[in-house]
Amino acid sequence: MTRISTGGLIDRSKTLRFRFDGTNYSGRPGDTLASALLANGVRLMGRSFKYHRPRGVLSAGPEEPSALVELRSGARREPNIPAPVVELFHGLEASSQNRFPSLGFDLMAVNGLLAPLFSAGFYYKTFMWPASWWEKLYEPLIRHAAGLGRAATEDDPDSYDRAHLFCDVLVVGSGPAGLAAALAAGRRGARVVLCESGPLLGGRLLAEHTEIDGMPGPAWAAATEAALRDCPGVTILRRTTVAAVFDHGSYVAVERVADHKPVPDSHEPRQRVWRIVAKRCVLAAGAFERLATFGDNDRPGVMLAGAVRTYLNRYAVLPGRAPVVATSGDDGWRTVADCVRLGIGVAAIIDRRSEITSQQRQLAEASGAQLLLGGRIARVYGGTGLYGLDVEDAAGKRQFVSTELLAVAGGWNPAVQLACHLGGKPVWSEHTQAFVPGTLPPGMSVAGAARGTFGLAAALAEGSAAGAAAADGTGFAGSAPAVPRADDAATTPAPIWFLAGGRGKAFVDFQHDVTTADIAQAQQEGFVSVEHMKRYTTHGMATDQGKTGGVAGMAAMAALTGRSMAETGTTLHRPPYTPIAIGALAGHHRGKDFRPTRRTPAHDWAAEQGASFVETGPWLRAEWFTQPGERTWLQSCTREVNAVRGGVGVCDVSTLGKIEIVGPDAGAFLDFLYINTFSTLPVGRVRYGTMLREDGFVFDDGTTARLAPDRWVMTTTTANAPRVLQHMEFVHQVLRPDWRVAFVSVTDQWAQFAVAGPRARSVIAAVLDAGFDVSDAAFPFMAAGNFTSLGGVETRLFRISFSGEQAYEIGVPSAYGDALVRKIAAAGAVPYGLEALSVMRIEKGHPAGGELNGQTTAMDLGMGRMMSSKKDFIGRAMAQRPALRDPQRPALVGLKPVKAGDRLRAGAHLLPRTATHRIENDQGWISSVAFSPSLNSWIGLGLLANGPARHGEIIRTLDPVRGGNALAEVVSPCFIDPDGVRLRG
Amino acid sequence: MVEHSAFAGAQAVTATQGGTTVRAIEPLSVVSVTAWRGQEAALADAVRATFGLDLPQAGRWTAHAGLTAIWAGPGHWWLQRGGRSALMQELAALGDHAGLIDISDARAVLRLRGPLARDILLGLLPLDLHPSVFTPGQVASTIAAHMTVQVRQLDDKPTFDLSCLRSYAGSLWRALELASAGPPRLSALSA
Amino acid sequence: MEYSFVSLLREALRGHTGWRPAWRDAAPKPAYDAVIVGGGGHGLATAYYLAKEHGLTHIAVLEKSFIGSGNAGRNTTIIRSNYLLPGNERFYEKSMQLWEGLEQDLNYNAMVSQRGVLNLYHSDSQRDQYARRGNGMRLHGVDAELLDQAGVRKLYPWLDFANARFPIKGGLLQRRGGTARHDAVVWGYARAADRLGVDIIQNCEVTGIRIEGGAVQGVETTRGYIATNKAGLAVAGNTSRVAALAGLRLPIESHVLQAFVSEGIKPMVDGVITYGAGHFYISQSDKGGLVFGGDIDGYNSYAQRGSMPVVEDVLESGMALMPRLGRLRVLRQWGGIMDMSMDGSPIIDRTPVDGLYLNAGWCYGGFKATPASGWCFAHTIARDAPHFINSELRLDRFATGALLDERGAGATPNLH
Amino acid sequence: MRIPCPHCGERGNDEFFYLGAAGLTRPAADAQPEAWHDYVYLRDNPAGKHSELWQHAHGCRRWLVVTRDTRTHAVFSAVDATP
């Protein structure tokens, strides 16, 4: 637990100060939080999930299951962050989690005493009596105890970026295999993206004492990086983890742009998600050393032997005095060698084999260690920090060894995760004693340790070959790449180390506290499939997803069932490779930027008039225009309705869908789309139409005008505009491709305004350029035509009315919309909004959103007679189904409260007046309501069983969710001017 | 002024880092031209004969004497001129072979120009705009920030025209603002 | 062995050596009175209720993989009975009532947790639709509350009320709604069915359905032929494939639905919340992970994995609703194959083949249905006729037009 | 997923809108109700090769027939839906 005086990839010229659990420490640039803590003598870093066992750091990478901290504070607090991946920065703050009151003294550790009760699946078997206690008592307790860290309780203040990259070859990982692959592909001219999780390129080269092409590993990595930078097609992304593989060469990578800083620079995103599309991918993600299973294998001070080398070589930290190295193969001897080279005395070496090489014997001698061949760890001492071991030699002779560090080399698991995201199962390799990638995603190849190739020279060769082949596959051929030279003795593969016996719990999942006993119990209870075992014990389900302990659990199950590892198999690997911040995946799309906003050409004008805007789909629409003295929306709305009905008003209807249709077959096309006939409509006229879906229900409605023999303009509802266009494209391209008809959306082309009220004509006349005749005779109800306004600007005029008043819709190209609406208002029209529009359409009984809900038929809406029997049209056949023609179906009616002043509510249900309030008596519902100033009453439209035959009946409107219960009279849905005198006036 | 910008509220021209600029291109005259089935060749001939312009192939645009033709789909082009002009009348004769619809005001266009243009677009468009793949003369329509966005490369500076439905103009502006907010993503590609 | 604190204590004291398999790993017999195809929640519940309520004990559940390997083992565990249409509402409420006594009935803690399901609304028209739904629930005697913005704020003050693109205006709350532990439901039903003599046969895929004279004779499986005169299909996402073995084409498409779980954290989200202006819903599991999801991917698939756009869509929606989620991390993401019916509602019915019964069309909402689905399907199989409770979940409704289209989306599964 | 639009090139599936099975023939106006039921509601829904309609909604707006394996998502072909 000291900083080694020389070496390491840290900058000794600078000091970084940081805090852990309130104590000040210092470290060096190049350190991680874990290495800095170790260098400061801190071994206890966290508590486990269930038993609150004291935990230190096991690994030196993202596979870390134990040393999880809450990083930063306040709005930037991040729970469960593995200390070995946190780059140290000045002012870093971190604290341990899941402990009370403190890390050293955790009262919750009492759970450890109750451990026998907390066996696998204990909660499924109990907490059932009395039933009501589950939510009141048991579950709150369980919930409180569960979880590890705490989420921030404020909104995330940082921003996240999302960006796209395309390449020929994506290389995942920058160890020797990845560097060689990138270089081989880059030198051939391919576009290469190299992603490396860490801040430095080199992978294990940064952690091991190696030599390539005569250079120390880190120097070779730096030289290769420089060479890659000389290849014009190569992009290097550091601090970037490839997190997920999707279909067809789509990858997701997360770049930690600013996580190594206290806070991001101004405008800098904290992280960036890259969506990478790659023709080929070389997976060179390396391998994870696996934990060995023995009693108390989780004590702070027990570490992976490879991680110990990382701390020694990369961070110049000795994680504990007088190390003991335990190994199941040759690999642990590297740790011994590093200790010897650095002058660190080794207390003992345990090799599970009885035979070792002569070099290893020499090493053992040089290290000064006791050598125990065929030995095992019998007992681990130290709760919050290891202080000694009982070791046993092959003969069973046991002795105590004083040590602070147990470095365990139990073999490596290739990082196969990304190879499995498309469902490929890893396969057991007897040769490597590990699961290696099986069926690969199309376009992917694997090199180096990720493929189970653990030798350095072999990794380099494999990487070069894979990079060259990937480049070849994307059209960049070349001669065989020069393979860098490295001498490393081939190491024998190490089997999974399952040390039976010993005292204490043997963990196979550190974070979730799953032990071999839990696995055994799962097996006893029939949860023998690894997927069942995982789900029952939660093995491999923590943030590390079993990177170090997964295979150990499988091995335990294999041993219990007598099945081979191949038969036992592994559980499925799923994205992400390591956890990804939710904010990063969301990118900029949060808050107001969640979705884009559509504004009409009259938006600014409306805002000036005091509009209150409402979101309707992507649009913002003016709901009403508050005038001085108005305190409620109803006041504004009522004034606006009165202004229209008593004078003239203007409403922005630009959001309605507009589709311009041209061509000789346009009439036939419209006949096919609508239930009624359009081909017979004369030029200069407009007609209301209804469309069905092919299943016979109403899809949309609106008016369509014929502006010239072969030119039409259709309007749709705002909500359905995109879907109607899509439907028309389907009908044309798939069903009627021979028809000569062309159409595009002109919703955005035209700013359109409804001008309504008894004085509408005079306003229109004032707005149009001089010389046009818009008298009723020249331009009657349902006329349409081309005019000009604003001094020669092309203008479309339609005499249509949603409000029931004399009314027009007038449209100009959008750039002129602002000018036009100002002119209309100047001519005396009072602005009215969506609410007033809605009041007036309800007064007229026109169906809209509440009625066009996809569940109603044309007959339901009183439009049954519009359905032409003379032609085929979309939806005709299916509309004939018996249930759609049932006269008992709810159909459109008007509703008026019996008691003046009673308020109707949309969503209330309709029941016979005296019926009990039960669903059997439910006969319909209210679909829209409004306060009608003209009738001085709330009114509603509703759908009532057999409604049209029940005008005059008093029914009950029931709204229990708002406490409403009123009587209403069933009336015609048209409340005002049923003969249409006004609109024709 | 009678005409109103689609980008009302946003600055018309703004400089981003590294001498890269964005500005609105308006007004424009644009007509959507859709050939009747089987009339694509006749339409192309008519365009060539009348305007000396070759209708572009898929994914490309062409221009001649101030008239630009942008591919918008098979048998479908947008013919475009800068400024307001009576383009519908000018093209009327094409009506024998195609359906013509005026969309001059239906779209909003931003021109992004300068050394960081590609780097900024990495943050917006799911398209490969690498110079070996996307070059002046090309056009593509895609989804960006939940909008349909068409991108057209004009030259090697590089200059790109981005267009969206006019009602989305403010959101396209905002999306570009966000895409260019931070430091460059990759210096290599933007060079 | 009866599960209880006492039995747990006893086992704890003797080192957990006395546990027995939760269910027998049965081998197929040559013939059964009834065979249920599909060892998900629905199939196992069906077998349980056939045995418990109808006295049929010579029953097998055939599962091609391990039980719970399908959607039962991969769903986001929401249970609720807040449906609009009476044909659905009475069915889902039956399910809710069975959930409420499930643990005691099964002697297995399925962790049914009635933490409340809140559906947010963001516009007046959405509010009115929810009111219509809530009122219908109340007419059924089911709890429903319509909250205004202040009411939502009281429950979840930290949702984005300040800066939202689509402001929250209120919500429809069903307090009896909540979650249940997905795997425990499967295992609980399996164990309870097993205790009534049901054979649960894993790694046994049905590969053929033998029909003679229009009536079922038995099923071919990867573990041999099994004779039976009653076969019930409860194979969720695989419905079309298995039904095709009997020559049936169905109004069903198979689509992927993805789900996500975050790292475990201390309690943060108390109940279930669904966002009404985007595709997102969330709850927190007893283990501490935030479990969330969104819309289906929207194309036919049997691949049990999704594609990127929906991942982004879900997480954007999550951030729009809960900006404090930003620094929490997604731990795992997966997919399941949904049997999307053409009107978005399920089918529990006989089929044109005598002795062949269908339980399908669960879309993304069949977990909550598990108890009632099993209960009604058992009735339909045992009596050869639907119960009143599933009487509208008919197969012929697409022909007659008596659809149960809650959303009014029409015959387009990806819009339901 | 990436879908190779025959007009625009390969694009992410978020540019496309999915409708469902391709190759269904709309019955004649006077066809029997069974034919309509079949057309509107019944689907093969195969696990394997599936021809399906996608619209390149954010691109060329053409309806395409894409043939894809529903188990692996491998795309075999994508052609314009207009014959």
Ligand SMILES: Cc1cc2nc3c(=O)[nH]c(=O)nc-3n(C[C@H](O)[C@H](O)[C@H](O)COP(=O)(O)OP(=O)(O)OC[C@H]3O[C@@H](n4cnc5c(N)ncnc54)[C@H](O)[C@@H]3O)c2cc1C
């Ligand atoms: C991500 C996701 C989230 C969801 N969230 C919710 C939610 O919050 N609330 C909710 O109510 N619902 C939810 N659902 C839906 C719910 O999970 C399903 O509707 C429900 O589980 C389906 O019924 P089941 O449990 O019987 O299906 P499954 O568990 O899928 O059972 C079907 C079984 O049949 C087996 N099988 C298939 N073919 C054969 C064969 N030929 N032979 C033998 N066996 C076969 C399968 O292996 C499978 O085990 C969600 C689904 C998913 C995927």
Ligand SMILES: NC(=O)c1ccc[n+]([C@@H]2O[C@H](COP(=O)([O-])OP(=O)(O)OC[C@H]3O[C@@H](n4cnc5c(N)ncnc54)[C@H](O)[C@@H]3O)[C@@H](O)[C@H]2O)c1
């Ligand atoms: N002796 C042994 O048993 C043994 C075992 C394993 C490894 N090794 C040694 O390790 C080296 C193997 O080389 P290698 O290149 O295959 O692996 P490596 O471990 O050197 O490099 C893998 C690199 O990939 C990065 N990475 C992993 N997943 C990533 C992701 N999803 N996104 C971005 N980056 C990711 C890692 O950060 C790491 O830098 C050799 O030197 C070999 O000798 C030896």
Ligand SMILES: Cc1cc2nc3c(=O)[nH]c(=O)nc-3n(C[C@H](O)[C@H](O)[C@H](O)COP(=O)(O)O)c2cc1C
């Ligand atoms: C409610 C719920 C909670 C889950 N919580 C976790 C979890 O905490 N950790 C984890 O690794 N997986 C979790 N999962 C996901 C499962 O590991 C698994 O991915 C899922 O059940 C689908 O199975 P598959 O990935 O094997 O196909 C959870 C799943 C569900 C349904």
Ligand SMILES: [Zn+2]
């Ligand atoms: Zn296209």
